[in-house]
Amino acid sequence: MLVSGSQLVKLLPNKRPCRDCGFPTCFAFAMKLASGGATVDKCPHLSPETRAKIEELLIPPMKFVTIGTGGNKLEIGNEEVIYRHEKTFVHEPGIALLVSDKESDEEIQGAISRIRKLHYAWVGTMLRANLLAPYFESGDKPRFIAVVKRLRESIDLPLVIISEDAEALFAARDICADRQPLIYPITQGNIDTAIPKIKEKPTPVGVRAESVEGLVSLTTKLKASGIDDLVLDPGSKTMLEAIRDQTLIRRATLKQTFRPLGYPTMAFPCFMVRDNPLKEMLIASLYVNKYAGIIVLSNLDPNHMLPLLVQRLNIYTDPRFPMAVEEKYYEIGEPNEESPVLMTSNWALTYFVVSSAIESTKIPTFLLVQDAEGLGILTGWAAGKISGSTIAKLVKNCGIEERVKHRQLVLPGRIARISGATMEALDWKWEVTVGVREATAIGAFLPKYAKELKGKIAAGKAVPE
Amino acid sequence: MEYKAPIESNTGIVNVVTLGKPGGETVRIGGENTLPFHFFDDGSWPNPSVFALQILDREPPEDLPAFLYEPFKDVLHDPAKWAKKVEEFDYVDAIQLYLLSTDPADRGSAPEKAAEVTIKVAEATSLPLIIYGSGDPDKDAKVLPAVCEAVDGMNYLIGPVQKENYEVVGKAILAHGLFASAQTPMDINLLKELNVKLGHFFPLERIVIDPLSPALGYGIEYTYSLMERIKQLGEIIKDKMTQMPMIADFATEIWRSKQARENEEQGILWEAMTSLSLLTAGANILTHRHLKSMKLVKEMYESEVKQWQK
Numbered sequence: 001m002l003v004s005g006s007q008l009v010k011l012l013p014n015k016r017p018c019r020d021c022g023f024p025t026c027f028a029f030a031m032k033l034a035s036g037g038a039t040v041d042k043c044p045h046l047s048p049e050t051r052a053k054i055e056e057l058l059i060p061p062m063k064f065v066t067i068g069t070g071g072n073k074l075e076i077g078n079e080e081v082i083y084r085h086e087k088t089f090v091h092e093p094g095i096a097l098l099v100s101d102k103e104s105d106e107e108i109q110g111a112i113s114r115i116r117k118l119h120y121a122w123v124g125t126m127l128r129a130n131l132l133a134p135y136f137e138s139g140d141k142p143r144f145i146a147v148v149k150r151l152r153e154s155i156d157l158p159l160v161i162i163s164e165d166a167e168a169l170f171a172a173r174d175i176c177a178d179r180q181p182l183i184y185p186i187t188q189g190n191i192d193t194a195i196p197k198i199k200e201k202p203t204p205v206g207v208r209a210e211s212v213e214g215l216v217s218l219t220t221k222l223k224a225s226g227i228d229d230l231v232l233d234p235g236s237k238t239m240l241e242a243i244r245d246q247t248l249i250r251r252a253t254l255k256q257t258f259r260p261l262g263y264p265t266m267a268f269p270c271f272m273v274r275d276n277p278l279k280e281m282l283i284a285s286l287y288v289n290k291y292a293g294i295i296v297l298s299n300l301d302p303n304h305m306l307p308l309l310v311q312r313l314n315i316y317t318d319p320r321f322p323m324a325v326e327e328k329y330y331e332i333g334e335p336n337e338e339s340p341v342l343m344t345s346n347w348a349l350t351y352f353v354v355s356s357a358i359e360s361t362k363i364p365t366f367l368l369v370q371d372a373e374g375l376g377i378l379t380g381w382a383a384g385k386i387s388g389s390t391i392a393k394l395v396k397n398c399g400i401e402e403r404v405k406h407r408q409l410v411l412p413g414r415i416a417r418i419s420g421a422t423m424e425a426l427d428w429k430w431e432v433t434v435g436v437r438e439a440t441a442i443g444a445f446l447p448k449y450a451k452e453l454k455g456k457i458a459a460g461k462a463v464p465e
Numbered sequence: 466m467e468y469k470a471p472i473e474s475n476t477g478i479v480n481v482v483t484l485g486k487p488g489g490e491t492v493r494i495g496g497e498n499t500l501p502f503h504f505f506d507d508g509s510w511p512n513p514s515v516f517a518l519q520i521l522d523r524e525p526p527e528d529l530p531a532f533l534y535e536p537f538k539d540v541l542h543d544p545a546k547w548a549k550k551v552e553e554f555d556y557v558d559a560i561q562l563y564l565l566s567t568d569p570a571d572r573g574s575a576p577e578k579a580a581e582v583t584i585k586v587a588e589a590t591s592l593p594l595i596i597y598g599s600g601d602p603d604k605d606a607k608v609l610p611a612v613c614e615a616v617d618g619m620n621y622l623i624g625p626v627q628k629e630n631y632e633v634v635g636k637a638i639l640a641h642g643l644f645a646s647a648q649t650p651m652d653i654n655l656l657k658e659l660n661v662k663l664g665h666f667f668p669l670e671r672i673v674i675d676p677l678s679p680a681l682g683y684g685i686e687y688t689y690s691l692m693e694r695i696k697q698l699g700e701i702i703k704d705k706m707t708q709m710p711m712i713a714d715f716a717t718e719i720w721r722s723k724q725a726r727e728n729e730e731q732g733i734l735w736e737a738m739t740s741l742s743l744l745t746a747g748a749n750i751l752t753h754r755h756l757k758s759m760k761l762v763k764e765m766y767e768s769e770v771k772q773w774q775k
């Protein structure tokens with residue numbers, strides 16, 4: 001739980017609201033503190049102990065960790081809820097590609113170009129994988145160093161350096177420390193020798209134990225040495241262990257404010273599943289839902305990546321704000337001046353469903369999307385966001401009148417009642433047809449309508465007099 | 466600092482529903498008082514979630530990719546043979562019969578015809594049936610009562626029961642000893658309201674919640690979070706109107722999407738990921754169209770479920 005204003009006010013000297021902090025009351029100051037809008041040093045009437053206590057309470061329960069530098073850096077942690085309906089998940093997990101140093105130079109070059117090329121346009125955003133994870137498997141240290149060097153030089157993505165051999169791990173770290181790689185794993189076995197080496201050139205650290213409980217002594221020790229940019233691996237081997245371990249860490253972090261587990265986590269579908277790429281992707285998708293901050297995969301097959309990246313986008317969508325698409329006309333297929341013009345609202349879900357239904361008819365179409373502040377058609381109308389005059393404004397301003405030679409518009413069946421008002425607002429220059437109520441019926445409707453439209457155009461009746 | 470594992474327990478228990486005709490195979494769902502996969506908490510999830518393969522009452526529309534129905538390509542013209550063939554795949558727990566041809570936007574076939582097909586399918590298979598109308602509330606108000614009569618006493622699940630037709634459809638379901646799948650469009654208040662209305666004459670223990678399940682990429686996050694909430698309200702707050710088991714019926718939605726249709730492996734993953742997400746959100750029944758995607762999720766689920774039931 002994040003600390004609340006009412007918890008903090010108990011620690012303030014409520015006896016004499018003096019306004020020295022610039023707020024009218026101690027309570028107002030406490031509220032501001034809790035929301036991050038003020039710092040505790042603004043109140044001069046606190047003992048050093050109280051001040052320290054408040055500062056401790058104000059630290060977010062889950063550490064914020066940055067891996068990499070520059071525009072592609074990965075930021076994880078700082079999550080505030082266990083279930084997304086409580087507020088929202090904040091930082092999408094990084095998807096990493098494992099690159100074994102046993103692979104040939106050509107294979108490694110292939111991996112680099114694959115991750116570089118791999119991106120998908122998805123309603124206004126670009127989906128892509130974001131990390132490379134060089135993996136020391138060859139037993140040949142110079143080879144590993146060469147691979148890390150190569151990755152570092154050929155692509156500007158954050159690195160997760162994986163090596164059970166601590167010497168190789170730190171040697172690899174040394175050649176790219178300025179790029180803030182995550183080094184993994186720090187374990188019970190190597191922690192004592194690792195601590196001084198980490199402190200030489202501090203970078204984020206992946207900590208591994210065989211259980212959630214096993215992580216506690218490790219993170220406590222690291223923190224005591226001033227090493228606090230940690231990412232946790234509780235060593236889960238199966239789907240159920242993954243859910244258990246991730247859930248317990250998230251609960252301990254948020255419900256108990258248990259600092260030794262208050263860090264983001266990392267997961268390794270690449271090691272949990274061998275030789276079953278689809279299953280590996282399913283485990284990865286589970287980790288998207290269940291709290292991982294970094295997910296390491298053995299392969300980036302383009303046929304497998306799109307669903308995973310879409311899932312990541314979906315789960316990290318803020319449920320408090322309906323997803324909306326931009327108001328404009330969209331081209332589905334390659335529409336021309338005789339193509340139908342349909343209209344819908346800008347709630348992303350409505351847009352998706354309608355556009356994909358149109359797409360599967362294979363009839364090139366213009367789809368006008370009306371800004372309804374992210375509401376659906378019917379609710380948008382009920383809330384006054386969609387009306388005859390808003391639709392008319394959109395038709396006149398979006399440029400569709402230059403793209404089609406007809407003046408025929410199809411409204412969703414659910415707002416049939418405003419078809420008259422729409423024509424009126426368009427000065428009777430457009431004719432409005434009432435379409436279908438459900439997107440599922442577009443498949444039956446659109447081919448017929450397109451044919452009728454063609455007939456009207458041929459007969460010179462597609463523009464109202 | 467000492468670590469004390471944050472173990473939780475809930476007192477609300479999800480209703481148990483047993484589907485399947487007398488003498489046939491039955492599936493039992495519900496009965497849990499833990500959240501999905503939370504075998505580490507105090508409590509149990511005694512009845513594993515159930516996987517239903519969807520078949521149609523007509524040959525599949527031509528715009529669906531051929532790979533989708535490959536194993537059944539010789540029987541697609543005959544729903545009874547299709548249903549019989551499903552039994553060859555032992556990881557299928559139940560069959561969803563989707564009466565697509567009754568849809569006014571499809572062939573608009575008559576209620577009598579739907580009843581006829583349904584009874585043939587029911588005779589052909591010993592697996593439990595989940596029988597879904599087209600979703601057109603007016604048409605379903607005619608089709609579903611005819612279907613209920615045809616499968617009298619067979620303990621099948623009938624849906625979707627919607628706010629526009631719950632009285633007539635609900636009464637038919639009750640009169641013939643069946644179970645109701647109550648469907649509302651992704652909203653906690655609407656689904657509670659429908660259950661309250663049904664509850665005036667229909668036993669709550671015979672209801673399954675269908676919150677509508679869009680595909681990955683097309684709004685799955687709404688249903689994902691809604692299912693999590695429904696389960697939590699039922700188990701933690703003990704809200705009687707959300708204590709029913711849930712069905713995630715995405716079989717039709719997945720294959721509307723271009724992404725699932727354009728490439729088989731991508732399609733399999735599209736359906737499997739949707740399924741796994743809703744399974745982790747708490748669904749008790751999951752409907753698939755692709756046999757391979759079902760096999761993938763079911764095998765993962767089963768091998769793990771066994772561990773936690775020991």
Ligand code: SF4
Nearest residue numbers: 018019020021026043
């Ligand atoms: S300065 Fe301190 S004591 Fe004075 S009003 Fe602000 S919080 Fe209260």
